[in-house]
Amino acid sequence: MPSRAAPAHAGTGAEKAEAPVVGEDRRAGLLRRRGGPIALVVFVVIFLIPVIGVLLTSLKTNAEIARRGIWSATGNLTIDNYLEVWRNANTGRYLINSLQVTGPAVAVSIIGGTLIGYTVAKLRIRGSAFILLVVLSGLFVPPQVLLVPLFTIFNDLNLLDTLWPMIIVHSAVGLSITSLVMRNFFDQIPDSLRSAARIDGANEGQVLLKVMLPLARPAIAALATLQFTFIWNDFLYPLVFTTDDDVRTIMLGLLAAQGQFTVAYGNQAALAVIASIPTVLVFLAFQKHFIRGLLAGAIKG
Amino acid sequence: MTSTTRWAILFLAPPLALFAGAVAVPTVMALQLSFTDATLLGDAADWIGLENFRDAFGDQHVRKSIRITLLWTLGGFLIPPALGLGAATMLQSNSRFAVTMKSALFVPIVMSLVVVGQVWIWIYEPGDGLLNRILGAVGLGGLEQAWLANRSTAFFAVFIAWAWQQTVLAMILYLAGLATIPVTLTEAAQVDGATRFQVFRQVTVPLLRPVTTVVLSLIAINSLRNFDLVYAMTRGGPVRETETMPILVYRVLFRELERGRASAISIILFAVTLVIVGGLTWWGRRRSHAV
Numbered sequence: 056m057p058s059r060a061a062p063a064h065a066g067t068g069a070e071k072a073e074a075p076v077v078g079e080d081r082r083a084g085l086l087r088r089r090g091g092p093i094a095l096v097v098f099v100v101i102f103l104i105p106v107i108g109v110l111l112t113s114l115k116t117n118a119e120i121a122r123r124g125i126w127s128a129t130g131n132l133t134i135d136n137y138l139e140v141w142r143n144a145n146t147g148r149y150l151i152n153s154l155q156v157t158g159p160a161v162a163v164s165i166i167g168g169t170l171i172g173y174t175v176a177k178l179r180i181r182g183s184a185f186i187l188l189v190v191l192s193g194l195f196v197p198p199q200v201l202l203v204p205l206f207t208i209f210n211d212l213n214l215l216d217t218l219w220p221m222i223i224v225h226s227a228v229g230l231s232i233t234s235l236v237m238r239n240f241f242d243q244i245p246d247s248l249r250s251a252a253r254i255d256g257a258n259e260g261q262v263l264l265k266v267m268l269p270l271a272r273p274a275i276a277a278l279a280t281l282q283f284t285f286i287w288n289d290f291l292y293p294l295v296f297t298t299d300d301d302v303r304t305i306m307l308g309l310l311a312a313q314g315q316f317t318v319a320y321g322n323q324a325a326l327a328v329i330a331s332i333p334t335v336l337v338f339l340a341f342q343k344h345f346i347r348g349l350l351a352g353a354i355k356g
Numbered sequence: 357m358t359s360t361t362r363w364a365i366l367f368l369a370p371p372l373a374l375f376a377g378a379v380a381v382p383t384v385m386a387l388q389l390s391f392t393d394a395t396l397l398g399d400a401a402d403w404i405g406l407e408n409f410r411d412a413f414g415d416q417h418v419r420k421s422i423r424i425t426l427l428w429t430l431g432g433f434l435i436p437p438a439l440g441l442g443a444a445t446m447l448q449s450n451s452r453f454a455v456t457m458k459s460a461l462f463v464p465i466v467m468s469l470v471v472v473g474q475v476w477i478w479i480y481e482p483g484d485g486l487l488n489r490i491l492g493a494v495g496l497g498g499l500e501q502a503w504l505a506n507r508s509t510a511f512f513a514v515f516i517a518w519a520w521q522q523t524v525l526a527m528i529l530y531l532a533g534l535a536t537i538p539v540t541l542t543e544a545a546q547v548d549g550a551t552r553f554q555v556f557r558q559v560t561v562p563l564l565r566p567v568t569t570v571v572l573s574l575i576a577i578n579s580l581r582n583f584d585l586v587y588a589m590t591r592g593g594p595v596r597e598t599e600t601m602p603i604l605v606y607r608v609l610f611r612e613l614e615r616g617r618a619s620a621i622s623i624i625l626f627a628v629t630l631v632i633v634g635g636l637t638w639w640g641r642r643r644s645h646a647v
Contacts, residue, residue: 092453102464108478167371171371190372193380199602199605200383201386206396208382223374227375228379231379313474345462350529
């Protein structure tokens, strides 16, 4: 199965890259030593300017930005914008709302995907292939297709302006990717592991919980990182399903703030940084898993 | 029924019920709605057959949004993978600088598109945006303009902001892919007298094909779902110049309040997604079996 090669190698690849490239021809080597680093620095600077721009702007006073522009180099930095955003806007509420959506949705989508992926890969009951096909076809459904009927359904259920629509939709939509990754993962686990545990008297539930789950930890970590980033950053569903400021997620709050403090760029930037901290932290902690999740996800669709 | 089957049903029932309720059934409902003249909150709706689809293909705004979405996807296929691969090749070393940069360059991918949109609005700002400042500084002040408000530049301006993020995504995936290529293979080719470029073209790129399939699939999905960045930067304007299909569905649903038409357009988007991403997956599989 060559198509599964990439995720399998992704984890072990880092060590191999350390081996030096030898035998390159000398002219190219010279070009690489001189031209390479310069091109690299230019590339990195261009790609980091937007990130640095937000960070710097968040540390400047609004008065200074008004006088000298967003992109001026600055001497005096301050954390006043952060304090102000924290005090004035509903920032704390937004963050809690985002956590209340992201936490359960990440958990439910991964638990559900593990159950589907394991059953399809290892229990192989009749209809497994069809069930997998239906769940995976969710990857192709644009969110806009779901919005049209879901808006009415949540309206009828009186759930608009609560956090439930986002929790439910993200949990359900996430099942496609989590089932795919978990199915691919359990496919590689030898069947003998399950039969051995069964012979020792464990039932299917115990096999999954005690034997399979501990093995699946890396795949689960990859999915958790991916799902966290995706759900935390989303603002389409909150935009459609909520209007009340008290149920806004942080991304929707940020979007609203852009209209609210039209000229207070410093405050906007501070809120943007606050909104980005959780995903950056999760990423820093799980960098390797994140890449593996991305690679595993789109392969073997 | 064997005990294994009972367990299988127990495992599958809860997640499948959730999936059915929030994804499968709504998708079928959207298809059904697309054949009606339903409005957003009205109850009565009549079956009008294919009229919404006929209207959609005759409507210049729908046709334009299809063009914009396809152009976006095409641009996404061409630019971010090429730049990302180039950057990955440069960053492949394990010098301390490269390792630090690899981590720093990750930030754009985990950044929300609201934040990405916000900072790029500042870059394109008509007064003292970064782009205009740079143009002024290098003596091209004549080109300065309101990039996002100008009908002929808005599309490219938003696209570049998006390509910035997708390039980093492609780069990260290619870095992971490059690390899986055994050095012995490239060395052997060089010993045989191949130039660095030949090795790259004839050894590295073919070996990266599985990764390229992943990159293209992710970019296709991201292009076709492109709502967030456009909404954050232009809301589809100026004069609907950046109105992608997802933005159009949102507009028809919540501004024009036509649920039937919105469903029909969303179903067209679904079909386009199936053709493009399905085609890519098929291509990727065929190629990887051929290698």
